[in-house]
Amino acid sequence: MTALDAMPWWAALTASFLLVLGGLITLIGTVGLLRLKTFYQRIHGPAITITLGTGCILIASMVYFTVTQSRLVIHEILIAAFVLMTAPVVSMLIMRAALYRNQYDSRVVSARSVPNPEQELVERGALQPERSFAGDPVNAHEGRTSPRS
């Protein structure tokens, strides 16, 4: 660790503090995946990893390399920019897929318990389902089917 010895104490302190903080935040985000019970809660766990965890580690990297190489190293900003531009899209897609699956499941259950010819046709793909993709996810979330208007 010769590079670390050559660092001034304030830079070493800042970099290690940020690394530990970023690592802890990432760990907490992962613990969230384990501890939270429903899917809709679990999706919020990794969000802190993406933002604060990545941010701390990238700033630590910038501080470390800027000090040890004695020049401005800021290309980590690009990593941050790309992560911040792509991660929201991914979480939105996962959320929508989960909602769709949830609604599809509840529709299948209701079709089995209450015989309904239209539902069956929709299931077999003979009828286009109406666009009620996010019709009433509040109810679908709790496993009830939404009343059709």
Added chain:
Amino acid sequence: MKRWLPSPKLSVALLLMWLVLNQSLEPAHWLLGGVLAIVGPLLARPLQPHGYGYIARLPALVRLLGMATVEIVRSSFNVSQIILFRRSEGVNSQFIRIPLDLRSPHGLALLSCLINTTPGTVWVDLLPERHELLLHVFDLHDERWWVETIKTRYEQPIIEVFEAPAPPGQGGQS
């Protein structure tokens, strides 16, 4: 000029990205970056069904991003606290609906990125018939507060950023 550089800001951003990526200011990299800055937007033009966004007020955008950064750090710690110290059953996760006035597709894209980046909230869908935003909140205390916050702290600044200054007498500030 307009034909070769359909969006000068995008070109400048691409050139800067190239220089930062290579960590060098040599003439060769300026040249390569310049080619990228001209060819990139031309190739990407068919992928932009709504055209390029027009940023009417840059200071408002900077202020908005600063506010969002503070908000992200704050809610990161809130979410960490909930994950560590609360039981999963006690967390009140809910879907809420927020009526939106924002219509610009670029504004909506920015709003969705900001909301999804902030821990604790996930944008789910835009209900097209009433133009309502469906939002999932990790720990809901007060639905009214969330609607107010999203509308005044995020939506109003974004409208300000993307829409040309309204003629005097029509400014609907709230």
